[in-house]
Amino acid sequence: MLLAIDAGNTNVVFALVEKGAIRARWRIATDPRRTGDEYAVWINQLLALEGLSMTDVDAVIIATVVPRALHNLQVLAQKYFKVDAYVAGRAPVEWGIVLDVQAPETVGADRAINAIAAHAEFPGDLIVIDFGTATTFDHVDYSGAYKGGIIAPGINLSLDALVSAAAKLPRIAIAAPASASVIGRNTEDQMLIGVFWGYVAMMEGLVARMRREIGRPAKVIATGGLAVLFHEKTDLFDAIAPDLTINGLARLYERSIASQ
Known part of the structure; x- marks a missing residue:
């Protein structure tokens, strides 16, 4: 096992x-x-x-x-x-994919592994969004090559920065706003609207820009703990893959062992 x-x-x-x-x-x-x-x-x-x-x-x-x-x-x-x-990434379990970026050695292991798993599970060009400490947006092209992406502060990191820098703002939990209104009537609601809907707007805007630059249809695959939360409020994601990184690790291991 x-x-x-x-x-x-x-x-x-x-x-x-x-x-x-x-x-x-x-x-x-x-x-x-x-x-x-x-x-x-x-x-x-x-x-x-x-x-x-x-x-x-x-x-x-x-x-x-x-x-x-x-x-x-x-x-x-x-x-x-x-x-x-x-x-992962060291012999004998080297990536086995093209890291088509300026400094391949700096690509995070999780991002390379996500690229391997996403390409194995979904055809065509992909944009993989991983919600972690940072939120990353990665382009995996139709051949399986990792083409680069975007690193943005994770939503919890953004919220922590806001609360720590503003003395009178309370700490709140990340959740989907209960109301569809984007005009909050109290401080907590205003913070939640700003963080949640601001993050949705950021994601939708960055994905739209990435798709224009890619120039071909690209499916959006989301992974990480907050993917399901956002999926309920936006139609941005084509698929949710909560175990993408673990599945990628397993694939990397099996491929490497098979080649020995």
Whole structure:
């Protein structure tokens, strides 16, 4: 069984993949100081809840955009799963796609993996929107090449910046506004309208500009925790793919192993 680990800026997602299907997934807050031993205690308990043990895992693959987190995850794999972890983007699990940008080595692992998974699942040109700490917009062309994209502040990051810079504004939770009105009658509603509908307008505007530049029809694929929330209020997305990154990791592993 494959343990796929996606270490992002906010959370680390662990997923068990068996015969191409995700059997279980868990997440923990990203902390580069967390040791392999600490990860082991946590994940051993979660495996037990699934009726499994560490011996059921025979391979580990890691993708990370937090370099300091990598070593402890590798220690977890070596010490407790008795395997050397594969690291996405490093031999023998190199991307296998064209990164058609000025500095390919700077492309985040999650974005390259999303490109691999999206191209495998959807035909034609694609715009992949990933809602994370940052919100990224990536163009994957009809051949599967990664052509570049956009990095924007994530909606929670935008809200945190607003609240921390304005002393009298309260902290609110991200949600779809209850009313269709965009004229708020109190401070909380005004903030929610500004953040939520402002973000929708930003997404729709950027996607329209990307489509004009691409010059061909391009489907919009959304992934990340907030994709469903926005999907309820805009027809921007052609598909929601919540497990895109984990599926991409699994595909990358299978392709790399098959080629050895």
